[in-house]
Amino acid sequence: MALSKAPAVSRVSVDEGSAGQRIDNFLVRICKGVPKSHVYRILRSGEVRVNSRRVDQTYRLQEGDEVRIPPIRLAEKAEVAVPVGRPFDIVYEDEALLVLDKPAGLAVHGGSGVSFGVIEQLRRQRPEAKFLELVHRLDRETSGLLIVAKKRSALTVLHDMMREGRVQKRYLTLVAGRWLNLQQHVKLPLHKYLTEEGERRVSVNPEGKPAHSIVRLLKRWHSCSLVEVELKTGRTHQIRVHLSHLGFPLYGDDKYGDFALNKRLDKVGLKRMFLHAAKLAFRHPLTDQSIELAAALPAELEEYVVAVEQAEEREYG
Structure with missing residues (x-):
């Protein structure tokens, strides 16, 4: 109201x-x-x-x-018009929640210099919806599966499930370097801080909060590796910081990546961070039904993987 x-x-x-x-x-x-x-x-x-x-x-x-x-006088403030935008790709929906495939480049919500995000656009597209709230977040440049609650009762249970690690989240990313282990548990504590410019950053720090990622090798080339990362905790920028700290920066990561490499990648067609929320598995918050969802790599990332394959064949046969 x-x-x-x-x-x-x-x-x-x-x-x-x-x-x-x-x-x-x-x-x-x-x-x-x-x-x-x-x-x-x-x-x-x-x-x-x-x-x-x-x-x-x-x-x-x-x-x-x-x-x-009671009567409250508000300062007049120009309302930012939220565009309706293109309908989101809905991967799953029922009366309690929906899961959409978020495009890269769109924040999940407004704030910090961003006037609107996914949740504001979704509410604009569905004016009849009485309740729409984000269950979790994805970085602006990350694409993939995002859960939105349609009932407060579902939101409360899903938040508990997230805190207790009962929502399985798996991401696909392309990293610089040759990742060797088929499966590796990464347990490095993460600490949030602000730069002198006021930007939020995260670093591996023994004073930080526990963070656990499981990295699985999917494909390896001479210059890069495609890996799947399962999050056991949900710290800010966890995948990006864990892998960068180990010497495997994400392709296209403008905060923790290899900036010279990113410039070269941009020239050959990779113009975003290669990070995609590919799989979700959880029990329905109200019915306890098992839900398993997947979102394929966006076309621009799939095309880049094909280009890497072709370049390797030309150079190494």
């Missing part, structure tokens, strides 16, 4: 999509542009009422609750 810019009391009826959400998070979501500090202040003062009663910030909303929101 959009709140009026002019001060006025708003009354919002809680639907199924918001049931189970904490009142503070609910207010932050619908009171767009209002500082969190102000949201907590009106909660503490009792100006927010649920079914005419005061509640604290930990109260979880129930379907049918009526939330009274």
